Amino acid sequence: xxxxxxxxxxxxxxxxxxxxxxxxxxxxxxxxxxxxxxxxxxxxxxxxxxxxxxxxxxxxxxxxxxxxxxxxxxxxxxxxxxxxxxxx
Numbered sequence: 646x647x648x649x650x651x652x653x654x655x656x657x658x659x660x661x662x663x664x665x666x667x668x669x670x671x672x673x674x675x676x677x678x679x680x681x682x683x684x685x686x687x688x689x690x691x692x693x694x695x696x697x698x699x700x701x702x703x704x705x706x707x708x709x710x711x712x713x714x715x716x717x718x719x720x721x722x723x724x725x726x727x728x729x730x731x732x733x
Contacts, residue, residue, distance in 0.1 A: 662699065665706045672699040 662668035675696045679689060 662702055665703060668699045668702045668706070672696055672703065675699070 662671060675692050678684065679692055679696075684692065
């Protein structure tokens with residue numbers, strides 16, 4: 646069980662995630678470890694801090710994706726729907 650708290654500390658020290666999916670998986674792992682309730686206070690604080698960082702990364706990544714979708718919808722899908730109406 647002490648191994649789990651060491652795992653969480655290693656997770657908390659790691660760098661920026663490679664991708665949204667990696668950040669999400671790491672966040673899920675941290676939540677599982679913390680929910681087990683076998684971590685020291687210091688490890689819990691480190692894991693919580695890393696979780697907040699990962700959550701912020703995921704939220705920012707999703708916001709950027711939403712902005713890109715809005716741009717695509719504004720520029721491309723309007724023209725596409727006009728073409729689609731003419732073809733019917």
